[in-house]
Amino acid sequence: MGESPDLCSLGWKNDEEVNLSSENQPLVSMLLPVRNEQAYIADCLRSIFTQDYPKKLLEIFIADGNSTDQTLSIIEALSSETEIPITVLNNPDGIVPTGLNILIPLAKGEVIIRVDGHCIVAPNYVSKCVRHLQEDGVDGVGGAMQTVGEDFVSKVIALAMSSTFGVGDSAFRTENGLTKLADTVPFPAYTRKIIENVGLYDEELVRNQDDEYNYRIREAGGKILLADDVRSTYYSRGSLAKLWKQYFQYGYWKVRVLQKHPRQMSLRQFVPPVFVLSIFVSMLLALIVPWGWILLAMIVGLYSIVNLGVSISIAAKQGWKQLRLLPAAFAIIHTSYGLGFLVGLFKFANRWKDKTGKVPEWINDIPHTSSYR
Secondary structure, X not given: OOOOOOHHHHOOOOOOOOOOOHHHOOOEEXXXXXXXXXXXXXXXXXXXXXXXXXXXXXXXXXXXXXXXXXXXXXXXXXXXXXXXXXXXXXXXXXXXXXXXXHHHHHOOOOEEEEOOOOEEEOOOHHHHHHHHXXXXXXXXXXXXXXXXXXXHHHHXXXXXXXXXXXXXXXXXXXXXXXXXXXXXXXXXXXXXXXXHHHOOOOOOOOOOHHHXXXXXXXXXXXXEEEEEXXXXXXXXXXXXXXXXXXXXXXXXXXXXXXXXXXXXXXXXHHHHHHHHHHHHHHXXXXXXXOHHHHHHHHHHHHHHHHHHHHHHHHHHHHOHHHHHOHHHHHHHHHHHHHXXXXXXXXXXXXXXXXXOOOOOOOOOOOOOEXXXX
């Protein structure tokens, strides 16, 4: 991406500054686990550079997961644009939880914010988060996430990921104008106190690590706030194949979260695997009894009608050309998540008593560090 997006076009007002007295402004650590983010890392970092929060009270830590593109050179080049110190570390395992676990022990801030290289945060993101943490008696805060795309396919995927039909009652994806306590939020700001209480991320979870971590916070008595005035933008996957892989992994790793924390699962998360399982069962029945074909036709037919109806209602508002791919995007989200969950049930069938996870102790001796100031 060459130029940073117009923040006003994203619905953000640059003049919405938060006035915090100097004695109430804590040091804030921004943590970014990244891998092959050359298309987005510049916009992400510049959105941090332009925060209305004092630059002397910000620090940036980046864990690079063996990027094979220009991510690292872009970060180095951008370091001259800001007075905020940037520290880059190697994340040999290349996954988000290990990257965060490398960075957290090095963070010196009283507030720690976890950001993706795939996102942009509003200019007042940090100050709004700090204010909510200070004034609302919560331990974590995040806000509504606007999912966007850069071309036709990714824009359709973004529409599907922002729809209740696509992702259920995921409040931070589908609700605006609402501030409430939530189960989980994107790109959260945490108090150092709650992180020290809960510990590090579970490194077993390639996906769903945020859901699991926020559940541990709530189990420890912590509160997580979804705040309407905390805004971010997330770039969706650029192809249907990447969307399939993303949601297959969500479903697959959700099984391990379920095994460790059974109460963490919501009803909506069981719907896709039940749907996929019903298709498999009806296909098997169709090989045995004639009415199996009728059952299969009813299941697929009913889903197709609902899918098409929702797609038409969205296309009527967003543009009729979206109808060419929107039903397919919905079907991929539902079937890939459901299939991933069923595969996870099979893969982890003997681990229902294994609730330990892979949460390491804090380690401060981290090699392969580059600092830019």
